[in-house]
Amino acid sequence: MRSFYSMCVVLSFISCTVNQPTSASIVPVETITPIPDNNEIDYTEIDSTEKKYNVAVSILEYIPYCGGAAPSPDQLNRNHPYTGPLLVINQITGEKSVMWVNGGSHYTLLSPGKYYIKEKFKDVKLEDFINTHKRDGMYYLDSSDDCYENWMNQNLFEFEIINEDTVVNLNTSIGSSCFTGNNPCLQYTGPYPP
Numbered sequence: 001m002r003s004f005y006s007m008c009v010v011l012s013f014i015s016c017t018v019n020q021p022t023s024a025s026i027v028p029v030e031t032i033t034p035i036p037d038n039n040e041i042d043y044t045e046i047d048s049t050e051k052k053y054n055v056a057v058s059i060l061e062y063i064p065y066c067g068g069a070a071p072s073p074d075q076l077n078r079n080h081p082y083t084g085p086l087l088v089i090n091q092i093t094g095e096k097s098v099m100w101v102n103g104g105s106h107y108t109l110l111s112p113g114k115y116y117i118k119e120k121f122k123d124v125k126l127e128d129f130i131n132t133h134k135r136d137g138m139y140y141l142d143s144s145d146d147c148y149e150n151w152m153n154q155n156l157f158e159f160e161i162i163n164e165d166t167v168v169n170l171n172t173s174i175g176s177s178c179f180t181g182n183n184p185c186l187q188y189t190g191p192y193p194p
Contacts (some may be wrong), residue, residue, distance in 0.1 A: 051176070054108035054164050057086070057117070058171045060104060066178035068193035081105070082174065085120035086156070096123070110161050117170065118159040126152060133183055139190025140180075147185035 059082035065071045081104025088097045091114040098120060099106050122129065130148045157170045179188040 054110050054161060054167050055110050055159075056167060056169045057099070057101055057106045057108075057157075058104055058169070059101055060173045062173060062175035064176065064178050066193070079173065087116075087118050087120045087123050089116040090114070091116060091119070091158075096097050109164070112161045112163060114160045115158070116155040117159075118155045122152050122154075124152075133185070135183075135186055139188055141187040141189055143185040143187075151184055 018113055054113070060079045061082040063078045065075045067075070081180060083102050083104070084100070086098055086099050086101055086106075088108075088110070089095070093113075099105075099117075119173070126145075126149055128155065129152045130145055133148060133151075134142050136142070156172055156174070159168050159170065161168060176182045177188070178192070179190070180186040
């Protein structure tokens with residue numbers, strides 16, 4: 001019951017924020033479970049005899065209300081657990097691997113090193129990325145190719161595993177906009193539903 005209350009309080013704070021900068025903190029052992037705070041990196045010491053993972057990823061996805069009628073309260077703050085592939089990149093070796101986040105969470109064991117985590121769809125050549133995400137047509141304004149390059153190179157997380165006895169809790173919220181999805185380089189200029 002206590003954990004349910006804590007989760008409700010934390011989720012109420014998250015529902016109003018999207019894409020916050022990354023932060024880091026060290027917390028005591030009793031808080032090993034991921035804390036759903038936006039873009040937070042949390043280093044926690046664990047007992048190495050019980051270790052099954054040293055990286056815990058938690059992602060909420062904000063889905064906006066795009067209807068024309070006045071929304072009900074449950075339509076306004078729609079944060080759902082993210083599900084999809086993420087790319088884990090070792091900054092030193094350049095080695096890439098794919099992790100699947102299912103139901104908003106994923107737990108994995110990584111060796112010491114520096115890592116990036118980004119969405120899997122960004123693992124393409126810049127030209128292909130731009131061609132895939134640019135949208136020509138009525139009611140859409142595209143930004144420059146530089147915007148698309150910045151978006152493609154943007155990571156969800158950057159973190160370091162110093163030793164395997166520390167759990168790194170990675171928490172964030174990602175969002176989208178009506179009619180443009182998660183593309184920050186595209187602007188919709190058309191009418192909204194009545």
